[in-house]
Amino acid sequence: MSKKRITIAATGLNNTDNPGPGIPFIRGVLDSDFFNAKIIGLAYENLEPGIYMHNLVKKSYHIPYPTAGSDLLIKRLEYINSIENIDVLIPNFDAELYTFMKAADKLKRMGIKTFLPTLEQYEERHKSNLSEFGKKYRIKVPESKTVFSEKGLDEVEKLIKYPFYVKGKFYEAELCYNKEQAITHLRKISAKWGFPIIIQQYVTGTEVNVVALGDGKGNTIGAVPMRKLYITDKGKAWAGITLSDDNLLKMTKKLIRQTRWRGGMELEIIKTKNNEYYLVEINPRLPAWVYLSVGAGQNLPEALVKLALGVEVKPYKKYKIGKIFIRYSYDLITDIDEFEKLSLYAEL
Amino acid sequence: MKINKKIAFSETGFVYDTSTGDSYSLNPIGLEIIEYLRKDKSFDDIKKIMLEKYDVSKTVLEKSLNDFISSLKTFNILIDE
Numbered sequence: 091m092s093k094k095r096i097t098i099a100a101t102g103l104n105n106t107d108n109p110g111p112g113i114p115f116i117r118g119v120l121d122s123d124f125f126n127a128k129i130i131g132l133a134y135e136n137l138e139p140g141i142y143m144h145n146l147v148k149k150s151y152h153i154p155y156p157t158a159g160s161d162l163l164i165k166r167l168e169y170i171n172s173i174e175n176i177d178v179l180i181p182n183f184d185a186e187l188y189t190f191m192k193a194a195d196k197l198k199r200m201g202i203k204t205f206l207p208t209l210e211q212y213e214e215r216h217k218s219n220l221s222e223f224g225k226k227y228r229i230k231v232p233e234s235k236t237v238f239s240e241k242g243l244d245e246v247e248k249l250i251k252y253p254f255y256v257k258g259k260f261y262e263a264e265l266c267y268n269k270e271q272a273i274t275h276l277r278k279i280s281a282k283w284g285f286p287i288i289i290q291q292y293v294t295g296t297e298v299n300v301v302a303l304g305d306g307k308g309n310t311i312g313a314v315p316m317r318k319l320y321i322t323d324k325g326k327a328w329a330g331i332t333l334s335d336d337n338l339l340k341m342t343k344k345l346i347r348q349t350r351w352r353g354g355m356e357l358e359i360i361k362t363k364n365n366e367y368y369l370v371e372i373n374p375r376l377p378a379w380v381y382l383s384v385g386a387g388q389n390l391p392e393a394l395v396k397l398a399l400g401v402e403v404k405p406y407k408k409y410k411i412g413k414i415f416i417r418y419s420y421d422l423i424t425d426i427d428e429f430e431k432l433s434l435y436a437e438l
Numbered sequence: 439m440k441i442n443k444k445i446a447f448s449e450t451g452f453v454y455d456t457s458t459g460d461s462y463s464l465n466p467i468g469l470e471i472i473e474y475l476r477k478d479k480s481f482d483d484i485k486k487i488m489l490e491k492y493d494v495s496k497t498v499l500e501k502s503l504n505d506f507i508s509s510l511k512t513f514n515i516l517i518d519e
Contacts, residue, residue, distance in 0.1 A: 296458065317459035334444060334456035411456045412446070 093126035097174055098395060099202075101132045102182025102378075103140025103147065108324050109417075111182040113140050114381035118391030120146065121384055125395065130174050136432050142424045149174070152436035156189040163189055164196050176202045178398045180391075182375055184260045187212060205306075205398035207353050207374050215349070215372040217257055217288045223372075227348050229341065230368045232360075234290040243272055246289045255290040258283040263325065265292060290370065295362040298333065300342045301376060301383050303390045304351030305397060312388040312406035313342045316379060319414070327379050329416045332386045332409060341367055354380070354394055379415060386413040439507075441476055442517045453515065462513065471506060475516065481507070 098119060102112030112131070119127050131150035133141050141150040151170050154162045170176065179202050181190040190197075191206050198204075206212075214223055217234070224231030235246045247269065256275040257263040260283055264275035276287050302313040315338045320329035342357060354376035360368045376390060383390045386409040396403045432438040444457040451464035453472075464472065474484045481503070488499055510516035 319459060331459040333459055412454060 093122070094124060095126045095128070096177040096395070096399070097128045097130060099130040099132055099170070099174070099176045099179040100182060101134075101153070101180075101186060103131045103133050103138040103143075103150065104135070105139045105143075107322055107419075108326055109378040110138075111376050111378045111380055113143065113146065114378060114384075115180060115182060115376055115391045115394075116140070116146050117381050118384045118389050119395055121389060122392040122395075124392060124401075127395075128174075130170070130176060132170075132179075136429060139422055141432065141438055142422055142428060150432070150438050152432070156186045160189050160192045160196075164193055167193075167197065167202070168200065171200050171202060178203050178205075178395050180204070180394065180398070181206070184373060184375065187374055203398040203400075205353050205394055207351065207355075211349055211351060212374055215374060217259070217290075217371060218286050220288075220290075220369070220371070224369065227345060229345065230366060232291040232293045232368050232370060234288055236286040236288055237276070238285045238287075240273065240276060242287075243269070243276060243289070247272075250289055250291050253292040255288075255292060257288040257290055259286060259288075263290075293360045293362065293368045293370070295360040295366075295368070297370075298335070298338060298359050298361050299327075299330075299377070299379075300338055300357040300359065301380050301390060302342050302346060302351075302355050302357065303376075303393055303397075304346040304349075304353065304355065305403065306350060306352030308347045308350045309405060310343045310346045311393050311397070311403050312383065312390050312409075313339055314383040314386050314388055314390075314409045315339065315342075316382055320416075327417075329414065330379055330382060332382065332411055332413045334411045335361075337365070337367060341369075345369075345372075353397075354390065382413060382415040383409070385415065386410045439475075439511075439516050440519050441472070442514055445515050447472060447476075455514065458514075460513070462515075468506065471503070 100112050100116055102110030104110040105113040116129050129147050131140055131147040132153045133150050140147050153166050181187055191209055194204050218236040220231050221234055233250055237243055237246055253265055253267045255263045256266055256272055258279040262279050266272040266275055280287050298315055298317050300313055300315045303311040305311050315333045315335050316330045317333055318327040318330045322328050356373040356377035358371040360370055388406040388409050393403050428438055446454045446456055451469040453462040
């Protein structure tokens, strides 16, 4: 069977110690037996390593930061599309998803397909709305409160006991054992990501994660649970292993069924000693460790692209337990003229 | 007491908990005890077999066996029926 030729644009090429999901997503798509994909990288920074990985990414373009708004983004994508004729676009950052969701209809008119959560799904799973989300779907979540200023911490302290997490709107979380630590981290995180800041009760247990894909009709196309074996000082998984945990899979499927989740997702869950499962976060995109799912037998990046193209996807029924991923760092050598080209022309 | 179904053992003594990702390694004596437990031998049966097989006093064997069984329970390798 000849493979279907398509052009896929993807963001998240920052394959650093705080990695975006772009490169593992691309690896999954390039492993596909169904697609013969040409990958176009969309980057925000000159030093995103994926830009220079020419064996994976054929050409890269700078795109404007999400804060510049949807109009500028569309204008830039119109230009890129006039050259590359993009079939599918997969954004991989939390912070840019909103802009892409807003632009989805315009992208569709340009012939670019996406497969993103709806605005409602995106908003209701937000860290700041997690308590309501838990109540609505009857899922255990840690007590959490939202603060909009440093003063708000005084009120929250009365309701949530230390230790608790101070979490940024999109990224970063710091465990705090006293007020001094809470204020320090609140200032640091709010300076970077703005308010609101989320204060979340610390739950003792083991962190487990699930990568999953919903078809938007309530069906789970695939789901693979993982436990981090090695965590970096940024809290990112540097190694992990697939688990056999029926409760985790049941919880994931229930959540996708109830929310009719559309697209990739990552669930962050704490499993307590009493075998209770607390949902601490839902990330509305595939995670940076998604290539583990490919290694375990579920090519979720390929399935996501199929869903975007309207190709029928049969749900995965199983995966290999005990598959391990270990990240590594690698010195990619490039020339100054590549950097120069990217700096001057915003494409490489 | 029974061996947790989520635990995978290899002939080399490598033990892997498929539900948590934890792994352990057993020495040959530990692996031998696991084999007896998998064959549903009781604590007394195991004690009797090992007393006959090895040059060990009853007191030392009982203490070591108790310690080992207790570790297996702590790590959820052995669970209550």
